[in-house]
Amino acid sequence: MERDYITFEETRKIIAEEVEESDIIQVNLKKSCGYALAEDIFSPVDLPLWTNSAVDGYGFNTKSLVNLPAELKVIGEIKAGEAKKFKIELGEAVKLYTGALIPDGVDAVIEVEKVEKIGDKIVIKEKVKEFCNIRSKGEEVKKGQKVIEKGTEITPGVVGFLSSMGIKEVKVRRKPKVGVIVTGSEILRPGSNLKEGKIYESNSVMLLTGLRKFGIEKIRIAFSKDDFKALRKRFYSFLDECGIIIFTGGVSVGDYDFVRVLVERENVVKLFYKVQQKPGKPIFMGRKGDTLIFGLPGNPAATLICFYEYIIPSIKKMMGFSRIFLPEEEKELLNDVKKKQDRLYFLRAKADGDKVFVLPNQDSHMLSSFVNSNALVLAPKEVSYIQKGEKVKVHILT
Ligand SMILES: Nc1nc2c(c(=O)[nH]1)N[C@H]1C(S)=C(S)[C@@H](COP(=O)(O)OP(=O)(O)OC[C@H]3O[C@@H](n4cnc5c(N)ncnc54)[C@H](O)[C@@H]3O)O[C@H]1N2
Numbered sequence: 001m002e003r004d005y006i007t008f009e010e011t012r013k014i015i016a017e018e019v020e021e022s023d024i025i026q027v028n029l030k031k032s033c034g035y036a037l038a039e040d041i042f043s044p045v046d047l048p049l050w051t052n053s054a055v056d057g058y059g060f061n062t063k064s065l066v067n068l069p070a071e072l073k074v075i076g077e078i079k080a081g082e083a084k085k086f087k088i089e090l091g092e093a094v095k096l097y098t099g100a101l102i103p104d105g106v107d108a109v110i111e112v113e114k115v116e117k118i119g120d121k122i123v124i125k126e127k128v129k130e131f132c133n134i135r136s137k138g139e140e141v142k143k144g145q146k147v148i149e150k151g152t153e154i155t156p157g158v159v160g161f162l163s164s165m166g167i168k169e170v171k172v173r174r175k176p177k178v179g180v181i182v183t184g185s186e187i188l189r190p191g192s193n194l195k196e197g198k199i200y201e202s203n204s205v206m207l208l209t210g211l212r213k214f215g216i217e218k219i220r221i222a223f224s225k226d227d228f229k230a231l232r233k234r235f236y237s238f239l240d241e242c243g244i245i246i247f248t249g250g251v252s253v254g255d256y257d258f259v260r261v262l263v264e265r266e267n268v269v270k271l272f273y274k275v276q277q278k279p280g281k282p283i284f285m286g287r288k289g290d291t292l293i294f295g296l297p298g299n300p301a302a303t304l305i306c307f308y309e310y311i312i313p314s315i316k317k318m319m320g321f322s323r324i325f326l327p328e329e330e331k332e333l334l335n336d337v338k339k340k341q342d343r344l345y346f347l348r349a350k351a352d353g354d355k356v357f358v359l360p361n362q363d364s365h366m367l368s369s370f371v372n373s374n375a376l377v378l379a380p381k382e383v384s385y386i387q388k389g390e391k392v393k394v395h396i397l398t
């Protein structure tokens with residue numbers, strides 16, 4: 001495959017096929033959120049574990065309700081967590097608390113507030129169906145059943161479910177350590193005095209916070225002037241310890257764009273360079289040894305869009321997620337879009353329900369449109385105009 005100036009679809013194929021999964025480690029459930037399961041999960045138990053009551057009430061046999069109202073004798077109680085201690089005969093009832101085991105002879109439970117209590121008796125005035133308020137052993141999950149697929153994201157809900165099966169640890173794939181090298185002789189950190197021609201820098205904090213938001217904990221940041229030697233030094237100081245190195249800036253065709261020069265001279269294996277998209281056209285993706293190398297265009301909107309569309313999917317692929325790309329939906333466009341027929345455009349947009357509005361300030365150096373943006377509209381390469389009311393593809397920013 002020719003790997004220069006390729007389409008966005010081709011880059012997705014390359015990421016899905018060529019990014020390798022990282023090692024498997026075992027983690028405690030408490031630390032598992034944000035990973036993907038590296039194994040299918042088969043339940044070691046039935047769920048519910050025991051047949052039990054869904055309410056605080058009285059357990060009895062529905063055959064005791066032939067004539068209504070029916071008076072039943074309460075012979076004792078069972079709390080949640082206690083072993084079964086009774087066998088119920090016709091005409092008898094047992095007080096049960098939510099989660100309590102259902103004793104033999106009981107086939108329904110009625111809520112406390114639905115009965116009249118007179119001394120050690122209860123009066124039931126209404127019909128109650130068999131199995132009413134009874135949660136049966138194994139009704140949700142049978143022992144040995146496959147309950148979660150490998151590659152599923154571990155969320156608090158998944159953690160709770162695993163814990164309810166008595167599982168304490170799971171296998172996941174290691175998170176990569178990420179090195180970010182921000183290049184440019186013009187950049188200043190916020191807090192320093194502004195000098196003519198210099199700019200306050202955005203890419204380092206965007207990538208740092210973006211990576212943290214996606215659960216990456218080990219992140220190193222370095223800055224380099226547009227100077228080949230300095231850049232090379234930073235690169236080799238990160239290479240051994242990082243699974244991913246992200247450069248920002250210096251990937252285009254300028255005389256001082258040394259990231260492009262560095263990846264060539266240092267024999268980084270190219271996966272692709274330049275994509276038919278805006279922003280982010282001169283993106284580079286490659287590999288050196290086991291480390292993935294990204295050169296993101298310095299324009300901040302290009303950096304951030306490439307982060308969502310390339311970096312996060314690559315990290316997710318490494319971590320064994322089965323869904324690695326941004327969620328894609330179709331929505332109705334609320335305003336007209338004009339563009340050149342040169343590349344696929346990613347347009348910062350506000351999605352609401354099944355509609356989407358393209359925001360102003362779309363140039364690659366502009367970040368203000370991200371303030372209200374929760375989605376990217378994909379305006380295809382071959383199209384120069386999309387009319388309000390048409391359906392468009394949208395990537396949801398999570
Ligand atoms: N002759 C051509 N010039 C350019 C082309 C081209 O095809 N031919 N492509 C343009 C496109 S598209 C992009 S995108 C940029 C990418 O350039 P670089 O990746 O080499 O980035 P720089 O030149 O270093 O910076 C671009 C722009 O972004 C600002 N910048 C850089 N780093 C930061 C930062 N950390 N925070 C905020 N802003 C940053 C920098 O000052 C520049 O204004 O190239 C076009 N040129």
Ligand code: MOO
Nearest residue numbers: 279280281302364
């Ligand atoms: O591809 Mo660049 O990010 O359009 O300006």
